[in-house]
Amino acid sequence: MRLIFLGPPGAGKGTQARIIEERFGARQISTGDLLREHRARKSELGSQAEGFMQRGELVPDALIISMIESELDAHAGTGFVMDGFPRTIAQAEAFDALLTRKGWALDGVVLFDADRTTLTQRLTSRWTNPRNGRTYNTLSNPPRVIGIDDEDGGPLVQREDDKPETVATRLDVYEAQTKPLVAYYRAQGVLIEIDGLAPVSDVTSALIAAVQKRGE
Numbered sequence: 001m002r003l004i005f006l007g008p009p010g011a012g013k014g015t016q017a018r019i020i021e022e023r024f025g026a027r028q029i030s031t032g033d034l035l036r037e038h039r040a041r042k043s044e045l046g047s048q049a050e051g052f053m054q055r056g057e058l059v060p061d062a063l064i065i066s067m068i069e070s071e072l073d074a075h076a077g078t079g080f081v082m083d084g085f086p087r088t089i090a091q092a093e094a095f096d097a098l099l100t101r102k103g104w105a106l107d108g109v110v111l112f113d114a115d116r117t118t119l120t121q122r123l124t125s126r127w128t129n130p131r132n133g134r135t136y137n138t139l140s141n142p143p144r145v146i147g148i149d150d151e152d153g154g155p156l157v158q159r160e161d162d163k164p165e166t167v168a169t170r171l172d173v174y175e176a177q178t179k180p181l182v183a184y185y186r187a188q189g190v191l192i193e194i195d196g197l198a199p200v201s202d203v204t205s206a207l208i209a210a211v212q213k214r215g216e
């Protein structure tokens with residue numbers, strides 16, 4: 001299975017990508033998680049990306065595209081769910097070229113719809129397990145004990161870019177730079193639109209049904 005998850009930050013792409021990875025073995029490739037790993041191990045890419053990420057801006061296309069190329073080379077053969085990539089037309093065009101070179105077709109591009117007010121609420125109440133990227137939401141999906149992961153019992157943290165000012169920038173950046181991809185993929189006939197605000201299990205069922213229908 002080869003999918004792209006498209007949509008604003010906080011629309012549920014990461015949660016659904018982890019579910020699809022567990023059920024279908026298609027690897028979640030989250031450019032945000034990969035960049036956070038680079039920063040944690042203080043690689044050159046990590047330090048190049050740091051300022052952009054702290055401000056809620058996009059990391060330059062060339063850095064992202066080469067990171068994706070090496071990620072796909074390292075894991076050739078398995079399917080994928082792209083979570084947070086591509087985010088600009090230049091990234092989408094580079095990814096199309098890469099897919100053509102590899103002879104891979106996409107099974108779909110899933111657009112997660114959500115309104116700005118709900119996204120802002122969701123992001124500012126989001127808590128993450130930094131060890132594996134699992135997320136909770138203190139409003140809609142709280143952990144059993146506040147601040148503690150249900151499964152590994154370790155501490156949860158709030159992402160630095162989930163602060164209200166940075167959230168506003170990230171949503172503006174989505175509108176300006178990423179939203180044009182909706183028309184781009186609609187024109188390719190691969191776009192699948194789903195309601196990102198439905199309960200998690202309903203979103204999963206809707207997206208699996210839509211991807212399977214496209215494949216028929």
Ligand code: AMP
Pocket residue numbers: 009031032033035052053054056057058059060064083084085086087091161170
């Ligand atoms: P995310 O976890 O997907 O919200 O990404 C966190 C941050 O990483 C974003 O605000 C950007 O600064 C950076 N980032 C992640 N993916 C990309 C991408 N495809 N292109 C540019 N910047 C990205």
